[in-house]
Amino acid sequence: MDLTERTEGVYKNLMEIGWFKRLLKWRGLQFTLQFAGLLFFLAIAYAGLFGTPVGRDNLASTFTWLIWWTLIPVTMLVAGRSWCLVCPWIAPGEWLQRLAFWRKGKRTLSLNLKVPKFLRNFGLMLTLFLVLHWADSTFHLAFRPETTVYLALGLFAFAIVISLVFEKRSFCKYFCPIGAVIAPYSFVAPIELRNRDPEVCQKCKTRDCINGNEKGYGCPMMIFPYSTDRNTHCVLCTECAKTCPNDNIAVNIRRPFQDTFAKGWGFLRTRDVSLSLSIIVIVLLGVIPFHNLEMTPLFSGIQASFVQSLGIPQTIVRTVLLLMMGLASVGVFGAFSWLARRSGGDTEYGYQRLLSWLAVTFIPLGMSLHLAHNYFHIFQEGAVIIANLSDPLGLGWNLFGTAGASVVILSSNLIRIAQFVTVGLGLLSTGYCLYRLTSNMYEDRRKAFRVRMPMLGLLVGMSGFYIWVLTIPMTMRF
Numbered sequence: 001m002d003l004t005e006r007t008e009g010v011y012k013n014l015m016e017i018g019w020f021k022r023l024l025k026w027r028g029l030q031f032t033l034q035f036a037g038l039l040f041f042l043a044i045a046y047a048g049l050f051g052t053p054v055g056r057d058n059l060a061s062t063f064t065w066l067i068w069w070t071l072i073p074v075t076m077l078v079a080g081r082s083w084c085l086v087c088p089w090i091a092p093g094e095w096l097q098r099l100a101f102w103r104k105g106k107r108t109l110s111l112n113l114k115v116p117k118f119l120r121n122f123g124l125m126l127t128l129f130l131v132l133h134w135a136d137s138t139f140h141l142a143f144r145p146e147t148t149v150y151l152a153l154g155l156f157a158f159a160i161v162i163s164l165v166f167e168k169r170s171f172c173k174y175f176c177p178i179g180a181v182i183a184p185y186s187f188v189a190p191i192e193l194r195n196r197d198p199e200v201c202q203k204c205k206t207r208d209c210i211n212g213n214e215k216g217y218g219c220p221m222m223i224f225p226y227s228t229d230r231n232t233h234c235v236l237c238t239e240c241a242k243t244c245p246n247d248n249i250a251v252n253i254r255r256p257f258q259d260t261f262a263k264g265w266g267f268l269r270t271r272d273v274s275l276s277l278s279i280i281v282i283v284l285l286g287v288i289p290f291h292n293l294e295m296t297p298l299f300s301g302i303q304a305s306f307v308q309s310l311g312i313p314q315t316i317v318r319t320v321l322l323l324m325m326g327l328a329s330v331g332v333f334g335a336f337s338w339l340a341r342r343s344g345g346d347t348e349y350g351y352q353r354l355l356s357w358l359a360v361t362f363i364p365l366g367m368s369l370h371l372a373h374n375y376f377h378i379f380q381e382g383a384v385i386i387a388n389l390s391d392p393l394g395l396g397w398n399l400f401g402t403a404g405a406s407v408v409i410l411s412s413n414l415i416r417i418a419q420f421v422t423v424g425l426g427l428l429s430t431g432y433c434l435y436r437l438t439s440n441m442y443e444d445r446r447k448a449f450r451v452r453m454p455m456l457g458l459l460v461g462m463s464g465f466y467i468w469v470l471t472i473p474m475t476m477r478f
Contacts, residue, residue: 009255031102037088048149052394055143059392065142070374080189084235093163112167121276128177169220186231187259201226209240216242261436278359286329295474336458344451361433368426372419379410381478427463
């Protein structure tokens with residue numbers, strides 16, 4: 001891969017800006033961000049444990065489920081896995097593991113075991129994410145601030161245990177439930193951390209980005225910065241920028257969606273786009289509209305009919321429907337991928353690899369529905385935060401004079417228009433990614449066209465289904 005191919009679609013290397021470069025090379029950067037996040041979490045936890053048990057009036061519930069849970073996809077859209085840079089969940093475990101806060105430690109408290117091979121994929125992360133989604137929907141965690149805090153504390157404890165047993169950031173790479181969404185969504189981000197010049201990395205003998213040196217640790221995610229070509233695992237910790245003796249690390253502003261189709265070392269390589277990652281994308285294509293449907297009277301009526309006619313608990317009905325939606329999504333996408341391969345007469349890649357890469361082109365569509373679904377939460381329900389800021393514990397305070405305030409940020413009609421526009425942009429973006437991917441995969445343009453057409457049919461059908469789902473009025477939580 002030559003340098004011209006490597007820098008295609010790159011607009012600006014931020015490491016060329018003096019103050020930015022000095023900031024990223026400062027060892028205290030991640031500690032400062034994580035410590036600030038940890039302090040904020042402690043404040044939220046205090047509100048959840050000692051404030052009112054009414055979710056709407058407690059900042060622990062409203063901030064967690066209306067602000068943080070809603071804006072996580074936005075951070076991925078804008079800055080990739082930047083949340084991982086500031087995430088407080090991993091901080092205590094990593095500090096204990098390294099026996100240091102920000103300086104380069106020389107000892108470790110961890111057993112440094114390798115994660116068993118059967119867990120080195122996204123399967124467990126997807127399972128944990130679905131369990132988290134199921135728990136939120138089934139037990140209405142948004143209404144239970146104390147339970148929300150206990151859940152967060154459980155994730156802290158889980159991260160600490162994993163950090164003290166397994167090597168480096170195994171928790172982030174194989175166990176974090178939020179990572180199941182962050183990893184694929186980071187593909188669309190207009191930012192990347194890469195090497196500047198591949199030849200410089202090839203000639204390097206010390207591989208300090210992997211092995212570490214006196215200036216920093218080897219890559220905590222156990223990836224190879226000198227050959228990284230996708231955002232799949234990079235958590236933007238910038239340890240490689242600190243340790244590289246050749247100053248060959250770049251933080252680039254680039255063309256969006258680049259990871260879904262760009263050529264390079266990671267193109268069609270299953271290490272960066274594995275089947276398990278693509279299954280996450282496909283399952284999300286079904287689970288996200290299901291989550292939207294769960295909040296509608298239509299779903300409540302269907303669920304009640306099953307409960308009454310079959311005589312089984314509501315929890316079982318909801319669980320079975322969730323699993324069926326995920327499996328149906330996998331089945332439909334798998335069928336269309338098979339049809340695309342047969343239509344194009346593909347003999348180069350095989351069904352599994354073709355399905356895996358076709359799936360990542362649908363990330364913009366899934367993300368667009370995720371964002372569109374959240375518009376009602378943030379622009380209508382989110383207004384409750386204004387009142388919560390004056391009375392974070394729900395104890396009758398009025399610190400800033402906004403307690404009890406009722407504010408409409410956007411009308412329902414404007415939100416609906418924004419939703420349709422967002423899904424429309426997701427459709428166009430996925431169509432573009434699908435065109436670029438198939439064009440890069442096949443030199444024969446007719447073969448690329450034949451592979452593309454069944455997937456375009458699926459794209460239009462799914463977009464229409466998403467639009468229909470969004471037209472059904474949602475029942476607000478707060």
